Structure formats: C-alpha cells, structure tokens
Amino acid sequence: MTTTTESFAKLCSSAVTDDATPIKSLVFKPKTPKSATPIPIVVIALQSTTTPSSLIAQLTGTKDPRLAKDDLIKTFFAAPSAGEFNLGHLLNNSTSEYHLLIDQHLVDLKDSTILKLNGNLFIEKSKAIEYLNELKVAKLQSNIDFTTEVKPQNTSKQQPKDKKEKKALAPSNATLEDAKLIGITVDKALDFPGWYQQVLTKGEMLDYYDVSGCYILRPTSYAIWENIQTYFDSKIKKMGVRNAYFPMFVSSRVLEKEKDHIEGFAPEVAWVTKAGSSDLEEPVAIRPTSETVIYPYYAKWVQSHRDLPLRLNQWCSVVRWEFKHPQPFLRTREFLWQEGHTAFLSEEEAKEEVLEILHHYANIYKELLAVPVVQGKKTEKEKFAGASFTTTVEGYIPQTGRGIQGGTSHHLGQNFSKMFNLSVENPLGSEHPKVFAYQNSWGLSTRSIGVMVMVHSDNKGLVIPPRVAENQAVIIPVGITKKTSIEQRELIHESAKEIEAQLRKNDIRVFGDYNDNYTPGWKFSQYELKGIPLRIELGPKDFEKQQVVVVRRNDSKKIIVPISELTETLPKIMDDMHEVMYQKAKDAFDTHRVTIHDWKDFVPTLNKKNVIVAPWCGVMECEEDIKDSSARKDDGEEFEVDEKAPSMGAKSLCIPFEQPTMKDGQKCIKCNRNAVNYCMFGRSY
Ligand SMILES: [Zn+2]
Numbered sequence: 001m002t003t004t005t006e007s008f009a010k011l012c013s014s015a016v017t018d019d020a021t022p023i024k025s026l027v028f029k030p031k032t033p034k035s036a037t038p039i040p041i042v043v044i045a046l047q048s049t050t051t052p053s054s055l056i057a058q059l060t061g062t063k064d065p066r067l068a069k070d071d072l073i074k075t076f077f078a079a080p081s082a083g084e085f086n087l088g089h090l091l092n093n094s095t096s097e098y099h100l101l102i103d104q105h106l107v108d109l110k111d112s113t114i115l116k117l118n119g120n121l122f123i124e125k126s127k128a129i130e131y132l133n134e135l136k137v138a139k140l141q142s143n144i145d146f147t148t149e150v151k152p153q154n155t156s157k158q159q160p161k162d163k164k165e166k167k168a169l170a171p172s173n174a175t176l177e178d179a180k181l182i183g184i185t186v187d188k189a190l191d192f193p194g195w196y197q198q199v200l201t202k203g204e205m206l207d208y209y210d211v212s213g214c215y216i217l218r219p220t221s222y223a224i225w226e227n228i229q230t231y232f233d234s235k236i237k238k239m240g241v242r243n244a245y246f247p248m249f250v251s252s253r254v255l256e257k258e259k260d261h262i263e264g265f266a267p268e269v270a271w272v273t274k275a276g277s278s279d280l281e282e283p284v285a286i287r288p289t290s291e292t293v294i295y296p297y298y299a300k301w302v303q304s305h306r307d308l309p310l311r312l313n314q315w316c317s318v319v320r321w322e323f324k325h326p327q328p329f330l331r332t333r334e335f336l337w338q339e340g341h342t343a344f345l346s347e348e349e350a351k352e353e354v355l356e357i358l359h360h361y362a363n364i365y366k367e368l369l370a371v372p373v374v375q376g377k378k379t380e381k382e383k384f385a386g387a388s389f390t391t392t393v394e395g396y397i398p399q400t401g402r403g404i405q406g407g408t409s410h411h412l413g414q415n416f417s418k419m420f421n422l423s424v425e426n427p428l429g430s431e432h433p434k435v436f437a438y439q440n441s442w443g444l445s446t447r448s449i450g451v452m453v454m455v456h457s458d459n460k461g462l463v464i465p466p467r468v469a470e471n472q473a474v475i476i477p478v479g480i481t482k483k484t485s486i487e488q489r490e491l492i493h494e495s496a497k498e499i500e501a502q503l504r505k506n507d508i509r510v511f512g513d514y515n516d517n518y519t520p521g522w523k524f525s526q527y528e529l530k531g532i533p534l535r536i537e538l539g540p541k542d543f544e545k546q547q548v549v550v551v552r553r554n555d556s557k558k559i560i561v562p563i564s565e566l567t568e569t570l571p572k573i574m575d576d577m578h579e580v581m582y583q584k585a586k587d588a589f590d591t592h593r594v595t596i597h598d599w600k601d602f603v604p605t606l607n608k609k610n611v612i613v614a615p616w617c618g619v620m621e622c623e624e625d626i627k628d629s630s631a632r633k634d635d636g637e638e639f640e641v642d643e644k645a646p647s648m649g650a651k652s653l654c655i656p657f658e659q660p661t662m663k664d665g666q667k668c669i670k671c672n673r674n675a676v677n678y679c680m681f682g683r684s685y
Contacts, residue, residue, distance in 0.1 A: 008088035011131060012121040020116035021125075022047040023106060025086045027073050030062030037096070040076055041065055044087055044132065045103035045146065054150045059141060060099045086118040087128065090135055100138035102129075104145045104208065110325075111212065133210065143208040145201065147185055183461050183529035192399045197328070199453060203462035203530050206328050213326035213333035217446070220462075220530065221329075223470030224449050225336060228364055229315065232338065232444070235360045239353070241311040241340060246293050248316070249284040254292050258419050261291060264385025268320040270333075286319040291386070291412075291441055294341050295420040298437075302343065305424040308437060309349065311342040329450025330404070330685050337445035343422060343437035347413075350438035354411045357442045358391045361407035364444065369452040370465040370578050371395055372586040373406050374593070374680060376654030381620050384441075388413030394653045394680065396589045397454050401609025403653040403682035404451055407444035414438060455585050456554070462531025463554050465581055466574035473550075473570065474532045475500050475512040478520045479539030488540060496538050499548070499563060506567040510536075528553060533577060534570070552577050593680070595660055599669055602681075603630050606650055611682030613660065615675030616652075617668035623652055626670050626681060650681040 028041040041060050043051050056065050070081045078092040079085040090100075106115075111126035123131075133140065183202050186194040200206045205221040217225070233243070249272070256262050265288045273283045287293055298310055319334050326332055340357065344350040358375055365371040373393040383390035387410040395404045417423060417436040426432035456463040466472050475496045480489050496512050503510045513523050520537070527535060537549040548566065550559045554577055561569045594605050595613040605612055616622070627649035659678050666675045 005088065005091045008091050008131065009121075011127045012088070012117070012123045014120060015122065016120070017114045017116070017122050020114040020122055021109065022116045025089075025118065026051065027068040027077070027082065027085060028053065028056060028065035029068040029072055030057070030060070031064040031066075038072070039097055039099060040068060040072060041099040041101065042087075042090065042138070043101045043103075044106065045101075046105045049103050049105055049146050051101075051103070051146050052150070055146060055148060056101065058150055059101060059144065060139075062099075084118055086121065087132065088117070088121065090132075090138070094137060097137050097139060100132065100135065100140045101144050102132060102140070102142040104143040107143050107208070107210075142210055145198075147198075148202075183525060184459050188399060188457075188459055193327075195459075196454060199457045199462055200328055203457075205449075205453070205462065211333070213322060213331075215328050215332055217336075220464075220470055221446075221449055224452070224464070224468045225446055227468040228368060228444075228448065229338070231368055232360060232364060236313055236340065236357075239311070239356065240309070241313050241342070243314060244312045245314050245316065246287075246290055246297075248287050248319075250287050250290075250293050251284055252282065254296065255285050257292050258386050258416060260415075261386030265289070265320070268322055270319045270321040287316075288318055288320050289441075289443070290314070290316075290318075290339055291341065291416060292420075295416050295422060295439075298341070298343055299417075299420045299422040302422060302424060302437065305345050305427045305435070308424065309342060309344045310437075311340070311353075313338055313340040327450070327685075329447055329453070335445050335447065337443050340440070340442045342440045343417065344439070345424070345427070345435065345437065347438045350440050351411055354391055354409045354440050354442070357409040357440075358393065358407075361393045361409065361442075361444050364448065365393060365395065365406055365451075366582065368465065368468050369448060369455075370582040370585060371406075371448075371452055371455050372582065372589045374589075374654065374656050374658075376656040376680065378408070378654055379618070379620070379623060379652045379679065381623050382652055382654075384408060384410045386415055387411060387441075388415060392654050395451050395455070396592060396611060396682075397451070397685070398588045398592065398609065399454070401592065401606075401611070401683065403611050403651075403680070403684040404447075405653070405684070406448060406451060407442075409442035410440060412439040412441060456581055457531065460525070461529035463581070464531035464533060465578055466533040467578060469509070469531065469533050471509050471511055471532050472574060473503070473508065473510040473534035473536055474523075474527050475510060475536045475538065475548075476520055476523050476527075477514060477539070478537045479541065484540060492538060492540060492543050495543060495563075499536070499538070499566060502567060503570065508567070508570055533574065536566075554581050595678070597666075597669065602626075602650075602669065606630055606681075606683065611653060611680055612650065613656065613678050613680050614669035615662065615666045616655075616677065616679040617671055617673035618676040618679075619668075619671070619673060622668060622671045622673070627651060629670070630681075648683045651684050653680045653682050653684060655679050 024045055024047050026043040029038050030041065032038045041056055045051050053065050057063060068082060073079050073082050073085050076093050076096060077085065077089040079089040109125045113125040115123050115125055115128055117123060184198050186198055188195045204218050206218055207216040209216055269288050270286045271283045273280055302308060302310055315338050317334050317336050321333055322331055324331060342353060362373050362375050365373045373395050375393055378390040378392055390408050390410045392408045393406040395406045397404055414436040416439055422437045423434045426435050477492050477496050493514055500510055500512045531553060533553050535551040542548055546563050547560055548563060550561055550573060559573060592610045593613060594610045596605055597615060602612060631649035655677050662675065668675045
C-alpha cells in the first residue's frame, strides 16, 4: 500500500479485476518565476487518452506545463514519487490550490466500470468521480475533451528547448501558423458516436454536465427549440388550444392512480425523498409526463358538457431517470418538450385532433428541420401506456440504419376519464347515463434537434436548416491584402455593414464578422463548424461589380447575387437550400425503407442499415418473435457503429398510414397467420 489516506483506501478494493480500465494520474508543473509557488496541474485521464501539454496550458491559462518531478509531488501530495502518485494522494493536500482536469472519456464511462489505479488499487468509476468532485482546494475542470485543437494564439515565440519535445509539438505548431482551426477530427462514417459528440460540443450546441445524462442547451440549440415552439404554438392556438403550467411534483397517490400508465414509467421515475436532512413523510415524484397530474383538475373544472372541449398545452421539462447509455438530445434524463392534454365530448372530435396534431409534428420535421418522417400508428406492444391508440412520426438515421420516434399523439379514449371521473351529464338529459370525456395527449421534445443534427451535419461540423437557425447568414469581407488601401478596406467594411443592416430590416437573421485578426479562411471553417446556413463574401472585385458571393453550408454551392437584389434573393436561396436538404434526406430514407415478403430476407436487409416494411399479422407474440429472431448474431458483417447495441433486434416502428397494396391471402412475414397490414420494423433509438 502507498500513502493514500485511509478514507480513500475505503473507497477502493485491492481485489484484482482483470477487465478493469486503467487510468493515469499525472501532475504537471507550469513555468513560473523562481520566487513564486507554482500551482500544479493534476490530470486524471484514461490510460489511452493523449493529454497534450499545449492544451493543458490553454485550459489552465498557464505557460509551458511539464511533468512534475518527485520533489514537487512529495511537497504537494505526500506521494513517494511521480510514478507512484494516484488520485488518492490528492486528499493529502487540503491547503494549497491546484488545477484538476478530468478526461471526458473517463466521465463518459458507465458508472459501474472498475478503474485500475497506480499501486494496484481498483475503484468504481462513480466513486472516483464523486471523490474528485468533493476535493476542496482543487480548481476542478471536468469533461475535458483532450482531442480539442489548441486555439491560435500569439504565444508561440518560446521555442521548446530539448529536441524530443520540439518534435512532439511540431504538428500543433503547424496548425498555429496556419491560423486555421480544424474542427471535427472524427469521420461521420467511421465513428458516428464520436462524431456526433464533437459536432455538438464544437458547434456549441450543447455542453456536458456533471450529472450523468443531463446536458446544457447552449443558445444555438435553444434558438432551434424556440423556432419550433413559435411554429407549433401558433398552430395549436389556431386550433383553440391554450397554454398553462402544472407543477413538476407529483404525489405517489396521484401518480399511481392509473395502473397501466404507471407501469410504463415506474422504473424511470425520479423521487424526492428528502428536504435538507430530514426524510419527507411522503416522497414526491418528478413528472415523467403529466396525465395524472392534470386530469384530477380537469375533472374538477369540467362541470357540464359546455365546459368541453378542454384543450391545454404546457411547455416544460420532464425527467425520466434512464439507465441506458445517455445520448445528447436522444436519450437524456431531463428534456424539454410540450405536452398537450385535451378532453372532448365526442370520440370523433378527439380522434380528429389526434391526426391534426400528428400532421403538425410531421410538418415540424419536414418544413422546419428538413427531415423526412413516416406517419403511422404504433402497435399494441409499442403504444403509450394507458392509451387507446398511439400515432407517431418516425424518422431514420442513415449512418446507423436505425429508426427513431420523432413525436407521438395519443388517443386515450375514456381510460383516464373513467379513472379520474372526468364526466358530464348526458346532453340528452339526466335520465341518460353520464358521459365520460374522450381524451388525447401529445408530445414532441428536444429529441427532434438531435435527429436534425444526425441527418444533416457533416465532417465540417453542424449543418442547420435555415428556417430554424439562430443566425441564417454571416457576412465576411474577403480579398483584403497588404496591397489594399485603407480607403478601399473601409469602403468594403462599410458596404458590408450596410448590407447587414438592410438584411436585418427585412427579417433575415444575419451578422457580420469584421475582425481583422483572423483570415477569411479561418472564419469560413469557424462558421462551417457552427452550421451557419449562408456565408456572404464581399471582396474588392465584388464591390466594384456591386455583387456578393453567397455560399451554402449544405453543399458549398456558390451563387453570385447583385447587392441590390440581395434582400429579395436570399429567402429564395434559403428555401431552395431547405428543399435540397430535405430531398437528400428523403432519398436516403426512401432507398433504405425496403419492402420485403420473405423472412429469409429480413435480417440481411436489416443488416444493410435498412428499415423494413413487411406484411404482418398484428399479433403481439409474433412481434416479440420478430424482435428475438432479428437480434444480431455474430455473423462477421461490419455493421454496428453503436457498441452499446450490438445485438439489438428489430422493433415495430409503426404501421404506416400509407400502405402498399396487400395481396389476397398474403401471409405474415414471420408466422403462418394471415397478414392484416404492412408494418415498418427496424432497429431503433
Ligand atoms: Zn405474424
């Protein structure tokens, strides 16, 4: 045993675990004047993560950090030597400040992963992270992506002294001189999850957070959500839906009232059990959805049939404490959504609304996000718990070949109204039995943003469709060299600013980048990374001809537009861009949605990253059989890009409203029963 403190040793086990993940604990000493006390930098990372000192310098705002020698490590952390130092020694220092950087790859590991430390100590990842978070004097920076490129700075004058180090630093120095920020370093086609993470964080859509499964939505992504809100809010208000807000806390009595319903959510419900240090008498749940929160009040408010229909919507967040691998936007423990809850006197009215809402959802995907979806009905197995039936819009992610549910609109029938006694006297007279309301609920979440990113973005970064982009265009002066006169330079800048003002006046969301410290090329890469739909270039030659060059982010298409026609032409360019993006995504979905009739084709077709449309009997056991039988066996085919789901079977995604014509006597794809309709199956998120 080393000299780690007892309290740390208690967290560890010395039982050797063969498949433990090795991690490294490094201490760096930045360059400081001899008279000053250095502030050491501790890096905790996976053994496999490279931790460049140039990046460490940038993250901590220090100069030239080098691996610390034994004496510093002894002084600060009472470890015998650098080689024997591990994170347990951090407890030995409770007085002097140090930087603590934690590798994102480490944070991303499953909580139950066993980590191997120096000194043959083993610790569960969750315990290690908790321990690190509680260190008092550490200036903690967590979730560090050590693959981040170092930003260009003018501090590269100091040449490294020894040759070995000079060689090691060469590539990043080359980047600095080039003054070009290379954004995405992972190929979308080769490492889809790694690419997705980089596109989101480097594109400034989102940041990681220290509660697993929760993420910060930065302005770029929140603006997309606001545009979705604006669109949908105006649609439902026209239908007569009003917005309201119900509390996020649910008593267990209320939550558990509808048995089928709660069974669907129970394992994911988060409970508040304490206030301060005292236990609550009755724990309260955080809403996973609000049916049971809202309907007791509907029962109270609806006194006569004249109080119907009652149609409310709320914009809020919900919490589902998932234990599956979290994925930004797609599977998160807290997410933003809208939930509509409506009650009608007649079944027909209610069912009509279900489809009207679904149509709006499909249009959010098509008209705003340029993403194609298939509309249909969920099977009994996949419908919302407690619903009479569920309708859905289903999308498709080409790189993984998986389907993804994009939004659902449920008809609840009278299931909930009977439970909550949401009823009115029969309009035909009191001698007739009272009528229970027919209800719907419907929701669409920030998951839609993740689908949009996965479908459109590329190896240069985000591609955001123009209708939802926070900024639709950036104006960049180009072609200004040393030979350009000051007058000419100012003329171009002024002209660019005029264009900017003119476009803004016409409700085009535009900004200009007039910073002379960066080259146009560097700016191009920046705004490509951030997915700004259009780049407007204005150079000396353009200025002479009174024109600009407009470049589309999605396909790099260049269009020359006279300045006088710009306000009129830009909206057209953006509409065309939207159409091109939608069509490209639609072609991908259409060619990977394959209709088959023989079971022998099922798994091979699935493995080619397709979703399948097949005749089906509609029986739940058959659906389960299809899922089991299509679970991936190791057949050596190169398919899986998400290591978390290597053997996932095909689920039913929906029964599409648009059905192929069914032959007489057509059998089910899997069993001997007659088919009742075509169902869309696929691996899914
Ligand atoms: Zn069948």
